[in-house]
Amino acid sequence: MIHKNRTLSIIVLLTSIGIVGFATFARVGGQKRRSADPAILKEGDIVFQCSVSAQCPAIAQATHSPYTHCGIVFIERGASMVWEAVGPVRKTPYAKWVEHGAGHHVVVKRLRDAAALTSEKIAAMKAEGEREMGRPYDIRFSMDDENIYCSELVWKIYERGAHIGPGTIERFGDMDFTGPDAKRILKDRFGDRFPADQEVITPASMIRSTLLITVDSVGSPPAIP
Numbered sequence: 001m002i003h004k005n006r007t008l009s010i011i012v013l014l015t016s017i018g019i020v021g022f023a024t025f026a027r028v029g030g031q032k033r034r035s036a037d038p039a040i041l042k043e044g045d046i047v048f049q050c051s052v053s054a055q056c057p058a059i060a061q062a063t064h065s066p067y068t069h070c071g072i073v074f075i076e077r078g079a080s081m082v083w084e085a086v087g088p089v090r091k092t093p094y095a096k097w098v099e100h101g102a103g104h105h106v107v108v109k110r111l112r113d114a115a116a117l118t119s120e121k122i123a124a125m126k127a128e129g130e131r132e133m134g135r136p137y138d139i140r141f142s143m144d145d146e147n148i149y150c151s152e153l154v155w156k157i158y159e160r161g162a163h164i165g166p167g168t169i170e171r172f173g174d175m176d177f178t179g180p181d182a183k184r185i186l187k188d189r190f191g192d193r194f195p196a197d198q199e200v201i202t203p204a205s206m207i208r209s210t211l212l213i214t215v216d217s218v219g220s221p222p223a224i225p
Helices: 002-028 056-063 092-100 121-133 150-162 180-188 203-208
Strands: 045-049 070-076 079-085 090-093 105-111 210-216
Touching: 002 056, 045 092, 045 203, 056 105, 056 180, 056 203, 070 090, 070 150, 070 203, 079 092, 079 150, 090 092, 121 150, 121 210
Parallel strands: none
Antiparallel strands: 045 070, 045 105, 070 079, 079 090, 105 210
């Protein structure tokens, strides 16, 4: 009887471990899930997706990355909101934001040194973001303060609010405009003047930043067109 009880206890224990392990995999191994979990999010998280806008293929070709849009998460009245620059700058509920991406694929990144985001810095980041609300979208991807694009918004919120720069500022000349969509967008927006020395911060640069770690990923990224 003792032997049977001991065997039964071991089976129950192993089964429990298996269930917990599966639940953890389903939660952390995000690429197996098809729906996003807002409960994972924390203030200051950066979310990435491949948008379905007309310029998405061009950005993907120029940066060699399927991630063409990003936003920053802040919690408002218990709800996870994505602050994003889509013309104009606005706040979008996280679940709705995920639906706007190709295949509902999303990657959530967080500052590796999470302790660096003190409550004071989060407040300063929010204040910086609020100043940008309603600002028009910048189709020429300039780093000035007149108009603003998605990754510029996130970078400025971090850099000005927390004095942290996730991602590396590049030049247009460092990017690849040989793809047909990239060539078209370049011609449409700049004519015959190639702005080789113009600085730009891209979603691709930010998602590759060593200052960030992945905390969630849902679905699979689309192929680069």
